[in-house]
Amino acid sequence: MIYCRISQDRTGAGLGIDRQREDCEALAARSGWDVVEVYVDNDISAFAGKLRKDYRRMLADLEEGRASVVIVWHTDRLTRSIVELEEYIDLSDRRGIATHTVQAGSIDLATPSGRMTARILGAVARQESEHKGHRVARARQQKALKGEWTGGPRPFGWGVPTDETVKKTDRKTGEEIEVPVLDMTKAVPEEKAAVAHGTDMILSGGSVRGFYRWLRDKGLKTSLGKEFAHPDQARELLLRPRNAGITVSRGEEVGRGQWEELVPEDKFRACVAILRDPARVTTPGSAPKWLGSLLYRCGRGECPEFVYVTQSGGRAYPSYRCQTGHGGGRRAETVDKYVVDTVIERLSRDDAPELLEPVPEGVDVAALQAEAEQIRARMRDLGGLFGGGQLELLAFTEGMETARAQLEGVTRQLARAARRDPLVGLVGAPDVGVAWRGLELEQKRGVLRSLVTVTLKTPRPGRMPDGGYFDYSAVVFEWRRTPKREEK
Missing domain, CATH: 1.10.287 (Helix Hairpins)
Incomplete structure (x- = not known):
């Protein structure tokens, strides 16, 4: 049996694995051994503790007696874990497995001296891995303290192509190609706009799920070129300190980064405060599908309850009905259209700017x-x-x-x-109707909560003066905000 492993294969070409395999096969040929199977774990560190599928498969095959000799390029390719080494030594002792290496010769694990040699080599290999990890971590920390890019996958929001190129191996074809070097200090315009939009959505009463849907509707992908698969990805996107130009080391903020910020720091910290608010309800159950569900009040008599949408009564259209179940329903589509038209008309008036709440001052x-x-x-x-x-x-x-x-x-x-005033994006817009349609449902509901109380009174029976059957006068608006001139 031959076992090959390489810790890092950045290009995906597997060239290190191929060299190991060739040297191991040459050793098998010189020794007159037939190779039963070659086991390969590519781009997997033995020190990191990640599952090495082919290594575990090889141990299972050795346990079943499929081979009596294992060839590796070096002992540190086999394992850098003391626990794994002891497991391998025990298996070799029980099954009479001989281990041969291209670089370090044969290791007789059936003798005390052979086991001691293997343990010494394993300890040295582990020390090398730990020392390398420490050097890498220290170098990243030093870069972070200087506000420099610390490496790793391109973060969403940064990485503008430059005129400089480097040669890399294409993972799919194995061909060598030239790719542009990315400037990690400059923001990608469309990704910067996305993070800014998501931050504003949260500050104006929007939801993470709404931002997630917006990202997917816009066709935006992660920095790895994959679709956003879960709202948690959208949430984490908004919680990164680097969005505000803040550099982090070992989970702690350590200074300013030498890259372009995506959002101002005050907006970022405000967004974080909302998303991490313990009182914030993130799993309220089924999301409302109608504008007025549990927002419009029932106005039948002195009923203090809210209405919700149901299709009870065998009707072919959804209707708003009181939570208590008393009285008839009001067609939801017609009620919502009337409420929306009324809100848009109110926010289109010249005095609409006077409805805005004052911006908090002096808040650090x-x-x-x-x-x-x-x-x-x-x-x-x-x-x-x-x-x-x-x-x-x-x-x-x-x-x-x-x-x-x-x-x-x-x-x-x-x-x-x-929190931004939910009305900010509507008041003063060239076309309030267009701006309203651009909001997600939860933002529209936030506007209603802040601006008006809608009560559905008992409608009059029969045909109305306009020729229809919908009693608009039974939809009562109680405005929560009034222009300053009216306050006087």
């Missing part, structure tokens, strides 16, 4: 965010002291309750400073 979002992190750290410390028996239950409970109350207060301040 960064300081509030830092205070929130300090409170969370204090809560973690309390948990550690309690878990270690250094803090009594009463003191721990009181301390945690105080910290939670403080955190809730800071979060409320952040949320108030963070």
Whole structure:
């Protein structure tokens, strides 16, 4: 049996594997051995602990007695894990497996001296891996502290092609091609616009799921060229400190990055405050499909309940009905159209700018965010002291309750400073109707929550004066905001 492994194959060409295989096959030929099978794990580190499928398959075949000799290019190709080495030694001892290497000769694992040699070589290989990992981590940390690009896959938002090119091997064809070098300090325009749009959506009452749908509708792909497959990817996209030009090392913010920011820092921190708000409901169940579901109020008598959409009664169209089930329904499509037309008309008036809420002044979002992190750290410390028996239950409970109350207060301040007025994108728009249609459903519902209370009163029976049967007068609007001139 021959086993080949290479830790990193950036091009995907498998050239390192091919060289190992050729040298191992040459050793087998010189020794007069027939090769039963060649096992290959490409681009998998033995030190990282990732599953090596062919290695595990080889061990299973050795256990079944398919071969008695294993050839590897070097012992460190076989394993760099002490635990795996001991497993391999035990199997070799039980099954009489001989191990031969191209670079280090044969290793007799049936003798104490042979096992000692294997363990020494394994320890040396592990030390080399650990030392390499430390060097790489230290180099990345140093770059991060300088605000430089630390390497890895291209992050969504940055990487503009330059005139310079490098040669790489195409993964699919194996051919050598020239690809442009990317400038990781410059933002990709359409990706920058996407992150800015998503941030504004959250600040104006939109949802992560809505941003996720927007990304897919626009045909935008991840930096690896794949479709966004889950809303969590959209959420993580908005939570990256690098969006605001902030560099991170080992999970901690360490300074400013030498790259173009996608959004201003105050907007980024405001968006983070909303998305990480403990009170934020992220899984409310089935998402509303109608504008007024559980927003419009039932106006039959003194009923205080809200209405929802149902198709009960055998009707062929959805209707708004009270949660209590009393009374008839109002056709949902007609009600929503009337409400939308009324809202658009109100926001198209000359005095609409006077409906906007004043922008919070003097709020230090960064300081509030830092205070929130300090409170969370204090809560973690309390948990550690309690878990270690250094803090009594009463003191721990009181301390945690105080910290939670403080955190809730800071979060409320952040949320108030963070959220944009839902009306901002509509008031002053050249065409309010077009702007309204560009909003996701949850944003439209946010506009209603902020602007008006809609109540569905008991409609009059029979034909209305306009010739139809829909009683528009039974849809009552109570405006939550009024122009300043009317306030006076």
